[in-house]
Amino acid sequence: MSMQLSEVRPLLKNYDLHPEYTEEITKKTIKVYTDTGPYVLKKLSSEFNPYFVDSIRILNEQKYSNYVPLLRNKQQQLISQYNGEYYYLMPWLVNEQEEERDARHQLLFKEVANLHKRTEKKISLDGQEATTHYEKLTNKWDEEKARFETFVEQCEKKIYLSPFELQAVTYYTEVSRAIEFSRKKLDEWYEKMTDKKSSRVVLTHGKVSARHFLYDDDGNGYLSNFEKSSYSSPIDDFLLFLNRTARTYPIQSDDVVNWFYSYQKDYPFTEEEMLLFIGYLAYPERLCRFIKNYSKKGKKSSELEANKQLVRAYWQFKNIEYFVMKVSEIENRKKMEAEAAEAQTES
DSSP, rough: OOOOOOHHHHHTTTTTOOOEEEEETTTTEEEEETEEEEEEEEEOOOTTOTTHHHHHHHHHHHHOOBBBOOOOTTTTOEEEEETTEEEEEEOOOOOOOOOOOOHHHHHHHHHHHHHHHHHHHEEESSSSHHHHHHHHHHHHHHHHHHHHHHHHHHHHOOOSOOOOHHHHHHHHHHHHHHHHHHHHHHHHHHHHHOOEEEEEEEEOOOOGGGEEEETTTTOOOEOOOOOOOOOEEEEHHHHHHHHHHHSSSSOOOOOHHHHHHHHHSSSOOOHHHHHHHHHHHOOOOOHHHHHHHHHHHOOOOOOOHHHHHHHHHHHHHHHHHEEEEHHHHHHHHHHHHHEEEEEHHHO
């Protein structure tokens, strides 16, 4: 149910605002028109990310100003509680910049690179973090691969296969190769990490999207909606973005590769980060999850719906595969060029 002016009017008084009328943007977001200009009021879930407010503090401490600020209420708080709900208020940005989709995303990822660069910090490693992560991930991947193999073997014993089973058997070879590729990258990452004494983390946005990159009257771009933000590896923002973007019909998107390298130009991944990034992306997580869920008795959706979900997961897998192969080619070429240049220097 959308927010009504009558229910938020008392809340806005706590910001010394006198609303004239409101306009629904989403079910949880409204544009508020006042005598001092328009604002955006956003309702948070009752269990919102506790790091949200901390992230705003960190941005200010690092003197990072390219984000849409949260306005403080009379108690100088960024989050207001009213009738058991949580809200925050922002100035309204016109966001009328007209540009091509590619240009907007290029600027978006340059800004994400800027965000990561400004908030980077080093963390010490005691030598066990990489081992723990490696063992946990390899065990999980090995278990899921074995489950897929068992499922296919059971299907092959049947005379008649359901549409879901037929699709799963058809996909098996590609999925198996993808898992092997992911394991190889993970092995390479672990080998690089064995002697590392430190690593880096950054303030990640948590939900990078062109919808969260807004323009002001002067055409300056700002990141908005840090509700999912946290300190983690720089690879996380693009991992989440790509997994979400790839959920579409099969398409070979060179634009996404270009956006990735717009980011890399300003804030390149380390060799270890790139290996882990590629390994994570290449792994067919969603396909394996659907096989697992289908195999559980009593937890099947309708056969038609299950098959639709599997096909969509396969489309996502193939879209990501294209990105992985393009980036792998580019990184291999860069590595060969660097080695050739080094050999020439030594000679």
